[in-house]
Amino acid sequence: MNASLRRNGFAWLLLLPSLLFLLLFTFYPIALTLRLSLFQADLSTPEPVFTGLANYRTMFQDEVFRKVMTNNVLFALGTVPLGIALALLMAVFANKALRGRGFMRSAFFYPTLIPMIAVANIWLFIYTPEYGFMSRLLSWFGVNDINWLGTPGLVMWAMILMIIWKEAGFFMIFYLAGLQNISKELYEAAHVDGVGRFTVFRKITFPLLMPTTLFVSIVALTNAYKLVDHLMIMTRGGPNNSSNLLLYYIYETAFSYWDQGMASALTAVMIAVLLLIAAVQFFGLDRRIHYN
Amino acid sequence: MKTKFTSRLGNILMLALAAFWLIPLLWMTVTAFRPRHAALSGLFSLDFTLGNFATVWSAAPFATYYLNTILIVVCVFAVQMLTASMAAFAFARIAFAGSSIVFLLFLVQIMIPADVLIFPNYNVLKQLSLLDTKLGIMLPFLASAFGIFLLRQVFKTIPAELEEAALIEGCSQWQVLWKIYFPLARPTYVAFALVSISYQWNNFLWPLIITNSVENRPLTVGLSIFAQSFEIGVQWTEVSAATLLVITPLLLIFLVFQRQFIESFMHSGIK
Numbered sequence: 001m002n003a004s005l006r007r008n009g010f011a012w013l014l015l016l017p018s019l020l021f022l023l024l025f026t027f028y029p030i031a032l033t034l035r036l037s038l039f040q041a042d043l044s045t046p047e048p049v050f051t052g053l054a055n056y057r058t059m060f061q062d063e064v065f066r067k068v069m070t071n072n073v074l075f076a077l078g079t080v081p082l083g084i085a086l087a088l089l090m091a092v093f094a095n096k097a098l099r100g101r102g103f104m105r106s107a108f109f110y111p112t113l114i115p116m117i118a119v120a121n122i123w124l125f126i127y128t129p130e131y132g133f134m135s136r137l138l139s140w141f142g143v144n145d146i147n148w149l150g151t152p153g154l155v156m157w158a159m160i161l162m163i164i165w166k167e168a169g170f171f172m173i174f175y176l177a178g179l180q181n182i183s184k185e186l187y188e189a190a191h192v193d194g195v196g197r198f199t200v201f202r203k204i205t206f207p208l209l210m211p212t213t214l215f216v217s218i219v220a221l222t223n224a225y226k227l228v229d230h231l232m233i234m235t236r237g238g239p240n241n242s243s244n245l246l247l248y249y250i251y252e253t254a255f256s257y258w259d260q261g262m263a264s265a266l267t268a269v270m271i272a273v274l275l276l277i278a279a280v281q282f283f284g285l286d287r288r289i290h291y292n
Numbered sequence: 293m294k295t296k297f298t299s300r301l302g303n304i305l306m307l308a309l310a311a312f313w314l315i316p317l318l319w320m321t322v323t324a325f326r327p328r329h330a331a332l333s334g335l336f337s338l339d340f341t342l343g344n345f346a347t348v349w350s351a352a353p354f355a356t357y358y359l360n361t362i363l364i365v366v367c368v369f370a371v372q373m374l375t376a377s378m379a380a381f382a383f384a385r386i387a388f389a390g391s392s393i394v395f396l397l398f399l400v401q402i403m404i405p406a407d408v409l410i411f412p413n414y415n416v417l418k419q420l421s422l423l424d425t426k427l428g429i430m431l432p433f434l435a436s437a438f439g440i441f442l443l444r445q446v447f448k449t450i451p452a453e454l455e456e457a458a459l460i461e462g463c464s465q466w467q468v469l470w471k472i473y474f475p476l477a478r479p480t481y482v483a484f485a486l487v488s489i490s491y492q493w494n495n496f497l498w499p500l501i502i503t504n505s506v507e508n509r510p511l512t513v514g515l516s517i518f519a520q521s522f523e524i525g526v527q528w529t530e531v532s533a534a535t536l537l538v539i540t541p542l543l544l545i546f547l548v549f550q551r552q553f554i555e556s557f558m559h560s561g562i563k
Contacts, residue, residue, distance in 0.1 A: 010465060011388035014378040019394070021375070021435035026401045029412030036412075093306040100307050106550055107310035110317065113542045115494035117512045121519050121535045122316045125323070125528050133319055165313065173554065197299070226407050229496045233516060247408065254411040255501060263411045270408050278403040 030271065037264035048261065055265035065266075067241050068249045071156065075245060076224035078160035079167070083220055084213065086168045091175030092205070105176075108169035116166070120233035123162045124149070127234075149235055152242040159234075159243055163227060171216045178212035179205070218281045225273060246270055324532035344533035348518070351530070353506050354537060357514035360426060364510055365492045368430050372488055373481065376439035381469050383440065384447035385455070401437035407497065414501055426508050429499045433492065439484050446480045447473055482552065493542055511538045 037055055041048035059065050094104040111119065126133040127148040135145050148158040182205065190200045228248040231237055237244030237252065250270065254263035330339040348354065382388065383395060406413060413432055414423075422428035450473060458468050496512040503509050509517075515538050519531045 007386055008388045011382040011386040011391070014382040014386075015394060017375045018379040018398075018435040018440065021431070022398060022401055022437070024416065025406060025413060025432040025435075026404065026409070027397075029409045029416055030404065032412045032415060033409070036415075090306070090309075093303065099303070100310070102550065104306060104310045105554055106547070107313045109554065110543060110546065111313070113490050113494075113546055114539045115496060115512050115515075117494075117496045117516050118535045118539050119316075121515070121531055122320045125532070126316060126319065128528075131528070133315070165316070169313075176554070222403075226405065229512075232496075232500075233519060247410075250411060251497070251501075254414070260411075267409065267411055271404055274404050274408065 033264045033267045033271070035264075036260060037268045039261045039264075041260040041264075042262070043258050051261070055261050059262065059265055059269070064241055064244070064249070068244050068246050071242070071244060072225060072246050074156060075160065075163075076221055078156070079163045079224055080217060080220045082160075083164045083167050084171060084216055086164060087171035087216065088175050088209070088213075090168060090172040091179060092201070094172065095176055095179045105172075108172050110169070111166045112170040114166075116227065116229035117233060119162065119166055120230040123158075123230075124234050127158055149243075150239055152239050155235060155239065155243045159230070162230070167220065167223065171220065174212050174216050175209065178209045182208050214281065218277060221277050222274060225270065246273075320532045320535060323529055324536045326529060328527075328529045344529045345537070348530055348534045348537065352514060352518045352534070354511075354514060354534070356506060357509055357511045360508060361493060361510040361512075364426060364429055365489050368433050368492050369485060369488045371430075371434045372436045372439055373484075375435050376443055376484075377469065377474060379435075379440045380443035380447055381473060384444045385452075398437040398440055401435075402441070406432040410497060410501055413498070417502055424503050424505055424508055428502050429495075429508070429510065432498070436488065439488070442480060442484055443477060446477045450476050490542060 036048070038050060038052055039048040040051045040054065090104070090108050094101060094108065125131075129135055129145050129147045129150075134148060138144075138146065146154065148154050186204050186208075187200065190204060195203075225246060228245055228251065231243060231245065231248045235243045237248050246266070247270065250263055250266045253259050253266060324344055325340045325342070327339050327341050327343065379398075383391060409432075417423055417428050417431070420428075422431065454472055455468050458472055459465075463471065494512060495510070496516070499508075499510050500513050500516070503513060515534055518534050522531065
């Protein structure tokens with residue numbers, strides 16, 4: 001009895017510091033958000049007034065909010081499948097390339113290390129009309145100057161391209177790790193049987209990498225909602241909210257308009273979205289995948 | 293014969309893609325070393341200068357920004373290492389009441405990271421009167437659920453016999469943690485260090501929100517303020533030089549440790 005008590009006490013003592021920070025900066029803020037989202041708390045109300053679900057009602061009628069949510073879905077649809085496909089391709093080649101393997105890995109991976117804010121500066125220059133790299137490249141092909149970041153129909157594509165450049169190398173690493181875990185005998189057997197390269201990929205490599213694909217897609221999907229630093233430098237959500245995303249909208253609502261109730265309601269939606277993504281992983285997709 | 297040809301072709305195409313991936317970095321590096329008129333003219337010339345770096349260094353307090361970032365990165369990682377090792381040891385090796393529930397609680401931090409809770413965390417920091425302090429920048433990151441899960445995986449693979457032997461020799465459990473588990477998990481600590489350091493070095497939104505004085509600003513916030521102090525499109529050479537100043541340390545570390553970096557990532561169980 002005494003030993004078990006000591007063991008329990010020691011375990012909780014070890015956990016104490018981590019738990020303290022977890023409670024203070026994850027659970028307490030979540031509770032704070034849910035509570036404040038039920039209040040009207042903005043510049044015109046010095047003392048918050050309880051208004052129930054009014055913030056949520058206003059939010060769902062707000063055109064900007066709807067646009068932001070649509071943008072975020074588009075952004076995810078644009079970055080996740082393409083980023084993952086490219087990462088897989090990179091990994092397969094960077095895994096067995098005879099020449100330039102280290103070069104390939106470094107070239108694909110380095111954007112991961114660069115702060116998003118620096119990436120934004122670089123790509124802002126690349127997308128600049130007239131002087132930017134894009135404009136110069138396209139002018140060789142006789143295409144007229146395009147204002148990538150100033151055109152509502154193009155700005156999202158410009159962002160998607162940039163994010164794929166930034167993220168694909170990161171996902172490549174996980175695929176490289178996954179490829180290491182596939183037994184060599186499988187490939188040798190396929191080789192002896194004279195199976196073609198593409199069939200080997202389709203029947204062996206791809207199915208056995210499914211757990212990695214699932215993991216990477218969850219990370220990519222979560223990132224699609226988390227990445228916003230670039231918007232501060234490049235577009236501020238514009239033009240006309242065509243590049244605005246949920247987290248940036250939260251930032252604007254909280255720190256530019258000081259509408260604290262609405263910012264809390266938006267944060268609550270964000271939490272719900274992230275929990276939904278996690279739930280899909282735990283309860284849905286995970287069962288359909290066979291692990292080796 | 294045909295497969296050999298297609299595989300070589302694929303390899304060449306991927307090398308070309310890798311080269312393409314380098315264009316943004318090369319473009320910016322070249323721009324940073326060129327006088328303004330040469331950078332904007334579009335024609336290649338042999339005009340190179342270090343003037344942009346001199347301008348940048350004197351125009352904004354980058355030395356202070358550097359010190360702040362280094363201080364934040366080092367402190368956060370040091371504390372994370374301590375808190376995460378302790379918690380991971382508890383989860384991996386001690387059968388205690390409530391372990392699965394607490395484990396689930398930590399999972400929430402992975403699902404809902406601090407980046408998302410910017411507004412409520414700002415309020416928490418205000419209640420603690422820690423706005424515009426370096427401690428405030430660090431606080432939300434001092435416990436890392438990611439680190440706990442990572443280290444727990446590794447601690448579990450360390451044979452229990454080692455621990456039993458040490459206990460028989462008269463070591464306390466605390467000594468076992470620091471003398472056996474800590475050194476044996478070194479490769480994982482390297483991987484965790486790289487993740488933690490690059491995350492803190494690059495973190496932007498949170499420090500932007502809570503700092504408003506030069507003494508507390510990290511590099512990323514300093515860079516964004518510097519870049520936005522110009523009319524768009526006018527001072528690309530200076531902005532490129534400043535950007536290069538911010539990203540070079542991490543890129544150098546990466547180039548030097550490239551092999552270990554990618555291998556430790558691949559074998560650390562982050563998957």
